[in-house]
Amino acid sequence: MVLELDSLRYQHPGQARPFIHIDRFVLQAGERVLLHGPSGCGKSTLLSLITGIRPAQQGDIRVAGQLFSSLSQRRRDAFRADHIGVIFQAFNLLPYLTAVDNVCLSAGFSRRRCEREAAGNNKQRRVAAQDLLTRLGLDAATSALPAWQLSFGQQQRVAAARALFGKPDLIIADEPTSALDSHSRDTLLALLCEHCEHAGSALLMVSHDNQVADHFHRSVAFSALNGGEHHAA
């Protein structure tokens, strides 16, 4: 199992009842799951908990068998670097770095992911990053541009490449396609799924849009999963 949630509770400060309240949720290795629900229902908060950026208050989160709650913030950060790739809805890239440097970013924090790309030194890392970008449809000239010069679709592909680089166990995607038209959306998702398959990574994507469910092994409604209070943000 790549991801295992047990009796997870999360409460925003000053609120009476838990915002997140999940009794059990499991993601198998290589499995692709869509979690859908309206905006503000707590999907992003859940992802922050799973990635270990926000500490959970109650319950267990296991990623690749490792219990997050037993780790210090520092170890959680290191663990995230090793095992989880993240794609955002927007603002995915450091605008002043080139596409290649953005892809190398996650490897910069994780020896494990460098090793899995057989990229020991900086140069090998950049070659591997360029390879991955090429497979996602960005040629070398485009990859050498600073990220702010890329189109939005290109930026999302770079973001996908960064998440995929080093074949992490789990890829977390937070509405990565919501700003794309339906054609670009399907192209990106197809690429993402194909490369997840190739890398052996599980994919957990949250979206308000259930139309993309076809790309996934299963689709779960967030409301069915979360027993907590729901507030519109």
Place this chain on the structure above:
Amino acid sequence: MLPRIVLASLHTRKTSATLIVVAIALSLVMIVGIERLRHQVRANFASTVSGIDLIVSARGGPMNILLYSVFRLSDPTAGIRWDTVEHLADHPDVKWWIPIALGDSHRGFPVVATNDSYLAHYRYGRDQALSLADGQWFAGADQVVLGSAVAQRLGYQLGDDMVLAHGASGPAIIEHDNHPFTVVGVLSATGTPVDQSVHVSLAGMAAIHSGGQFRSGLPPRPGQRADTPDSVNAVMLGLERRTAVLSLQRELSRYKAEPLSAIIPGVQLQRLWRMTAVGENALRATSMAVLLVALLVLVSTILAALEGRRHELAVLRAAGAGRLAVYGVIVGESLLVTVIGSLLGLTLLFVAQWALAPLALAEWSLRLPDTFLSVRELPTLAAILLAGSLAGLIPAEKAFRNSLADGLTPRN
């Protein structure tokens, strides 16, 4: 990776980064510049007198004696009689003596009447003797030797005639215009009040005050010697043995014929430093305040930029950046800005010193330092760099807390 991120991120915020760099550079110029000036003024003062064991004058405040005889900053006390000078000159402990008679001026520059010993024995800096840049030392009563600043400012050449005025300052009240002097020599620059002085012989001074008859061939007034003035203001003494300084000082204070004071220049200089310490500390406090403001600007600018960098930091956090990396990016930036600012400041100061050195020497007889950075200043520089990196700690901690609160996606 982190250095690259720091550099690239700063590059996108060029304008504000440049402003902070300039603010830090200017405050460094203030701090180090003031400190150097302070040090240099002190060194200049200390180097004004060298190798003089005692300065003898009519009884008066020791500080006043030092100020007028060496620095020409204060009004001279009453003179000492010529027979006392002769007594000193003949004293067995005295190796050489330099008479100093003041009271006249030439267009604001003090006139110093003295003898050949002045050229031979006066020392400044590290035991440096005076030397003539041009011409020769005066030999006759109507000859004058100019300090370098006087010659430069007033544009005198060898052979020019000039008129000396009675009274120490300002436009002449009574000009001794019946007694023109001829410039026969110009001294090399020393960076001491010597540069600001007009030197004449004692006979020349005597002649001015006896009504200028010596040129007309008339004898001086009855009871007045033609070659010496009635009195001088001070006598600088070099002793045979340094160890005799205290006993001679005591002996002169009990001198019967007239009341005398004998001061040890080094001791009075020490007292002078203690007197000026208050002013120096005020200067230092001012420059510290300037640095504090620059550092506050640094902190507030980084803090202000953090709002706009929330996404940037979220991306870093998602990629696996921990507290250390977030601190590295923020503190690295403030440290880098401080280092660049400091280097720029040191360079500005170096260029300013180089550009102003001739002016400072000519106008204020002040030798500016020609150093880029001296060992003495390393603690100051280290403190600035430390403060610069500490300034990044507050924003760094805030950035890290932001990222915890924001989770994966910061709200706009």
